Structure formats: structure tokens, C-alpha cells
Amino acid sequence: MEIILHLGAHRTASTSFQHYMHANRKVLAARGIGYWGPDVTRDGILTGVIPVAGRSSVTEQLHRARGRIALRLRKAExxxxxxxxxxxxxxxxxxRRNLRGSRLYGDIGDRMARFANAFDGRISRVAISVRGQDAWWSSAMAFAVGRGHRVPGPDDLDRLVTVNRHWRDVITDLACAMGGPEIIVLPHEVYAGLPDEKLRQMTGIDSPPRKAARDWLNRAPDLAELxxxxxxxxxxxxxLGEGTGRWRPFDRYQTLALQEAYSDDLFWLGAGADGLARLTEETGPVKAGQNPPIGQTTRGHPNDEEERRLA
Structure with missing residues (x-):
């Protein structure tokens, strides 16, 4: 049985994809495709993969998690x-950890090495979505402010621009942690509203189901809501500044810098990503780049339940 991990990232229509998969769970099972979403992963099966303070030793927590996962996998097979x-x-x-550290997923390597261990090296493929940094950070901040976090100040925004960690670094750390599985990268600008196409890229399924394929969940609040x-x-x-619609906290120069960084990430991915990952930009008859995001001024593709513990 192939095991395929979908890692998000956050703010890249992950909740919409999970909603789509849940809505089609029975149909997909009849076609040989099983699905574990947050209703499964956060209900105890993965507890201990990332150690929880105050419980048994780190080694014992991981050992128990491996046992639960193996048992559930045998049932699936x-x-x-x-x-x-x-x-x-x-x-x-x-x-929230990204915002506190002003870094994109700084501990992804350590975390995913533990998940690779927990699944006993059986992971076949890993899918991760990327998004233009200007839009990703804006969406993450809007979501955080909407949930009670403070409005970021100029220094906070400057740090997000000047800290030199981008999607290339995230994917490199992920590949080093996972070892052998294929890593496919799905640009949010292409796949945001296409969960069925995400599934096709992950599994190779022909004619994926269409039910709930155009539902959009968990949007970040706009300026009026904020x-x-x-x-x-x-x-x-x-x-929060002036304006209407989507909150755009970065100034023009910060936005251009983040967009250029994303263009560099996509160029690296398109050139083969040093053999670490594969960029997917085609969705059947629809190709990337036909509808560039509003406000794009540079080359490339500048530019989403969230923080419950895995338990």
C-alpha cells in the first residue's frame, strides 16, 4: 500500500482539500484510496510522534505511536x-511558530524525520503546497490577528522580509529528513481551488470525484472583518492601514522583495530542485501562468483548521 503524506502547507487551501477528501471518502475507498484527515490524525493515533511534555520518555512516546500507526495501517491494507x-x-x-521566529517552518526537518520513523519508512510520496511569501505571510498574519494576536508592527514586517529562509530551504530540509520518498510541490497559485487536481497529482487517479471540489473553507478575514x-x-x-478587501500589510518594496524570493524558489524548483523535489504546474488542460495573481509585478508566480495539536 502506498502511503502519501499531504503536508499543507498552512494557508494553501489545506482545509478545503481535507473537506473535499472527507466528502468523497466512501467513493475513494471503493476505488482503493483511503484517507486520514485531521479527524483521524488529531484523535490520538499520532500522539507522541512529536513528544508531549510531562508524559513518558521521548523514545517510549514514539514507540507507542509507531505501534498505533502500524495497527491502523494493517487494517487499511x-x-x-x-x-x-x-x-x-x-x-x-x-x-504561530513561524510568526514568532520570523521563519518558514524552521523545524520541519526534525519534525518530519520523526514522522518518517513513525511510519517505519513506508512513506511513498510527500506533497507540499507553496505560496508566494507576500501572500502567505499576509494570510497567516490576518488569520492570527483574527484569533486575537496583536497587529504586527514595522519591525515585525521587516524581519519577515530580511530573514533569509524561503521555500527552497523548507523543501531541502524536508527532503533531507524524509530520505527516499518522492516529493511533489504544488503551487498554491495553480491548485488553490482545485482539490481534485491535487488528488490526481498525489495518487495518479483518473477522473477524480467532483463532489465538494469547488468549496472554499477557512479563508483569512479581510480588512473589514479585521x-x-x-x-x-x-x-x-x-x-491595519487603509484600504479594502484583502489585508496587505507589506509596503511596495517589501512586497517586491518577497515576490522576487518566491520567483527564485520557483525557478530552482522548475530547474529540478537539485533532484530533491518535483514541481507540478499542470492541471489537466489548464496550465500554470494563465491567470497571474492580482498585483504581480515580477517574473514567476508571486504570489489555508489550523493550530490544533496533533493528538
């Missing part, structure tokens, strides 16, 4: 499944 898609973006970390939320808790909504 006994049910006749040929492929299993495991989708949980929290495997690679949490956006102003209401910040004001309601006694904050200064003027710190």
Missing part, C-alpha cells in the same frame, strides 16, 4: 486499500 492519503498540515509545525475584531477587543484598527 486488510480493507483492500492500495493507497492511503494522510493529510495534516500541523505535521510540519504551526504558523477592523471589527480589533476594535471589539479594544485595539487600534488604524494599525
Amino acid at each position: 486488510a480493507a483492500g486499500l492500495c493507497q492511503l492519503v494522510v493529510s495534516d498540515e500541523n505535521m510540519i509545525g504551526a504558523p 477592523r471589527k475584531l480589533v476594535t471589539a477587543r479594544g485595539g487600534d484598527d488604524a494599525r
